[in-house]
Amino acid sequence: MNTKQQLVSIMADYRLGLFVFRNDLRVEDNLALYDAAQRSEILICCFCFNPTQNKYGHYGIPAMGKHRFTFLQQSLKQLRTELEMRGQKLIVLTGTFDWILTELISERQVDAVFLSQHQGYYERLQLSLLQQRFPFLPFHETPNNTLFSEPELPFELADLPETFSQFRKKVEPLSRDFSVQLVDALPPLPENISYPGFKAETLNELASADFEGGERAGLEHLASYFSGQSAGTYKQTRNALDDFSSSTKFSPWLAQGCLSVRQIMAALREYEAQFGENESSYWISFELLWREYFFWYALKHGKRLFAFSGLSGKSPKTSFYSERFQKWCSGNTPYPIVNACMKQLNATGYMSNRGRQLVASCFVHELSLDWRYGAAYFEQQLIDYDVSSNWGNWQYLAGVGADPRGHRQFNLEKQTERYDPDNEFIKRWAGDLSGQPIDSVDAADWPVR
Numbered sequence: 078m079n080t081k082q083q084l085v086s087i088m089a090d091y092r093l094g095l096f097v098f099r100n101d102l103r104v105e106d107n108l109a110l111y112d113a114a115q116r117s118e119i120l121i122c123c124f125c126f127n128p129t130q131n132k133y134g135h136y137g138i139p140a141m142g143k144h145r146f147t148f149l150q151q152s153l154k155q156l157r158t159e160l161e162m163r164g165q166k167l168i169v170l171t172g173t174f175d176w177i178l179t180e181l182i183s184e185r186q187v188d189a190v191f192l193s194q195h196q197g198y199y200e201r202l203q204l205s206l207l208q209q210r211f212p213f214l215p216f217h218e219t220p221n222n223t224l225f226s227e228p229e230l231p232f233e234l235a236d237l238p239e240t241f242s243q244f245r246k247k248v249e250p251l252s253r254d255f256s257v258q259l260v261d262a263l264p265p266l267p268e269n270i271s272y273p274g275f276k277a278e279t280l281n282e283l284a285s286a287d288f289e290g291g292e293r294a295g296l297e298h299l300a301s302y303f304s305g306q307s308a309g310t311y312k313q314t315r316n317a318l319d320d321f322s323s324s325t326k327f328s329p330w331l332a333q334g335c336l337s338v339r340q341i342m343a344a345l346r347e348y349e350a351q352f353g354e355n356e357s358s359y360w361i362s363f364e365l366l367w368r369e370y371f372f373w374y375a376l377k378h379g380k381r382l383f384a385f386s387g388l389s390g391k392s393p394k395t396s397f398y399s400e401r402f403q404k405w406c407s408g409n410t411p412y413p414i415v416n417a418c419m420k421q422l423n424a425t426g427y428m429s430n431r432g433r434q435l436v437a438s439c440f441v442h443e444l445s446l447d448w449r450y451g452a453a454y455f456e457q458q459l460i461d462y463d464v465s466s467n468w469g470n471w472q473y474l475a476g477v478g479a480d481p482r483g484h485r486q487f488n489l490e491k492q493t494e495r496y497d498p499d500n501e502f503i504k505r506w507a508g509d510l511s512g513q514p515i516d517s518v519d520a521a522d523w524p525v526r
């Protein structure tokens with residue numbers, strides 16, 4: 078045992094701590110892991126993977142597609158290396174969250190469980206099932222994936238403002254030091270731990286070339302982003318449909334927690350100290366507040382995040398048409414810009430924010446489809462899928478969420494003229510399928526599928 082570890086064990090509150098990684102797949106600036114390390118004499122670090130996610134999900138759409146799965150595997154591989162460098166090990170358990178953890182906690186006689194606070198309704202439900210099974214076991218949940226913790230917010234969660242603008246005006250004046258917590262040493266593993274580690278050979282090499290999962294890759298991307306020119310022009314370029322440097326591309330690492338939002342803010346502050354604050358650097362923090370807003374929105378509204386009527390209490394006048402849905406998913410609609418975006422998503426796992434707004438607007442307005450199917454398809458395909466940002470943005474665009482205007486239809490022709498005037502993006506992704514009908518009908522106008 079080295080001196081740091083000895084120090085840790087002298088001060089420890091618990092003999093055996095269990096740290097459960099979820100959307101916080103990093104070691105640096107992982108406040109929940111830091112807490113576990115400070116308070117446990119020995120520690121087990123685990124991640125629970127439920128393989129049914131690759132098969133089942135909302136509305137029969139598997140919840141995790143190949144891009145995110147590969148990104149996740151890469152992230153776990155890097156996490157394992159980071160833990161090993163600190164004398165620890167990553168144990169990957171396969172099965173249902175509450176059942177496999179019930180088994181592990183009972184078998185190893187765990188004294189306390191540590192996790193990061195999760196905003197997802199189902200994730201919170203799984204945790205509360207586990208807590209009900211062990212009513213006397215301490216569970217420590219640390220705010221770890223937001224800029225502010227709940228007590229720091231200038232309102233009670235129940236009073237979260239109904240719109241993003243009101244939220245932003247309340248939280249922007251809060252001053253906060255975004256210093257990053259380093260984690261150099263971790264308590265040792267218990268002896269004779271027999272659970273298998275993560276097998277690198279299961280790694281599926283389908284990841285998008287632009288995004289490599291993991292903490293190291295995320296930190297490299299962060300450093301490279303702020304060392305170039307892109308942050309200085311972000312406000313002007315962020316709406317572009319393509320081009321890697323037009324927006325930050327932090328989202329996949331943020332979604333899996335390979336990077337913390339505090340690390341990003343610390344890097345942004347450093348950039349501003351060196352090059353001066355400007356409209357673009359401010360706009361990066363502005364966008365990060367959208368993410369922050371949706372986190373608290375999901376936590377406040379729970380399962381209503383997934384409800385057809387959202388927060389509005391009124392069901393939209395849309396439905397499910399299988400042919401339209403299939404055409405939208407595969408990029409075979411009468412709308413070239415939508416097709417190009419969907420083909421890009423299917424091929425890479427990524428789509429720009431502009432693209433997401435256009436395809437979601439088309440889904441709801443031109444195709445009259447039930448927005449929840451679109452959100453579920455995004456959940457499967459997006460490499461940066463994040464429960465609150467995804468379902469919150471879909472609700473917003475479907476007019477049942479945090480949008481005071483309640484109806485956001487984009488004019489697809491005008492948007493194409495503005496964002497793809499030479500049809501370069503449409504050509505690159507083979508979006509133009511002129512003459513494609515919205516529905517297949519026979520001569521008497523009856524649907525044929």
Ligand SMILES: Cc1cc2nc3c(=O)[nH]c(=O)nc-3n(C[C@H](O)[C@H](O)[C@H](O)COP(=O)(O)OP(=O)(O)OC[C@H]3O[C@@H](n4cnc5c(N)ncnc54)[C@H](O)[C@@H]3O)c2cc1C
Binds near residue numbers: 315328331364461471
């Ligand atoms: C229908 C729809 C679904 C979406 N689903 C997701 C999702 O599952 N996961 C996800 O991270 N983002 C989602 N977004 C938000 C946004 O499109 C992405 O965060 C952004 O495109 C990611 O690219 P970037 O990192 O380069 O973003 P940048 O423009 O560089 O923004 C910086 C960061 O700010 C945050 N951000 C920016 N815009 C938003 C926004 N509208 N809502 C929440 N956070 C935002 C993200 O963390 C992003 O990484 C969705 C948007 C729409 C319209």
